[in-house]
Amino acid sequence: MTASSVSPPPMHAWLDFNSPLSPARSAAMVERLARGNPRTVVDLGCGWGELMLRLLAAVPDAVGTGVDINVEHLATGRANAASRGLADRASFVEEPVADFSGGPGDVVLCVGSSHAFGDAKPPAHTAVALRALRGMVGTGGRVLFGEGFWQRPPSGDDLARMWPGASADEHMDLTALVDLATSAGFRPLWIEAATLDEWEQFESGYLAGKEEWPASHRDHPEAEEVRASADAHRSMWLGYRGILGFAYLTLVAC
Secondary structure: OOHHHOOOOOOOOOOOOOOOOOHHHHHHHHHHHHOOOOOEEEEEOOOOOHHHHHHHHHOOOOEEEEEEOOHHHHHHHHHHHHHOOOOOOEEEEEOOHHHOOOOOOOEEEEEOOHHHHOOOOOOHHHHHHHHHHHOOOOOOOEEEEEEEEEOOOOOHHHHHOOOOOOOHHHOOOHHHHHHHHHHOOEEEEEEEEOOHHHHHHHHHHHHHHHHHHHHHOOOOOOHHHHHHHHHHHHHHHHHHOOOEEEEEEEEEEO
């Protein structure tokens, strides 16, 4: 087999979740969401749907639908569901979140996917997403909403080290984010935020595949591109480390 015939590995191979989420926190989230014995779970922008699958495993009567446009991630989700005996209760739909007309769900998961609800620019897209999510659950339904926020106001130097075009007004602080959720028709059952350790585990796990593969495939025609992508992502991550937070809001529709 020649070097050029070997494709780079999936970049999520080192990750359980596609967000800064530890096993301990995810287990607590699943336990809280399972208390209401939900029958239907919808995961919007699901990726490979790991949190949905864990919730389905905890609630044997529940069925779940994951929605995403990433074909590779959806395939991983289907394979994981089959390997855990959940294929008959978990479906994965290739469709833009904004076009999804299924539901409503007893539990709706939306972690890091608020941008997928339309063309509104940050931070307006967060309000758009929360209003749409309120329409997807009945009174008493649960929404787990994961969203970025500023842990502290970023300086101009901070922003210059982040992603291209980063601006201070594209995120809000945690208080403003919770206020936005309540104004959309929710009450916050649980407010928590990723720790620095969870961020480091997530970003290092994401980068591990990009670092390991080109190191052992130095002559592959894509090796330099993968290395450059890793360098750019690492620089961005270290630029927002300790400044950009990620909130997990467990919301109750009222």
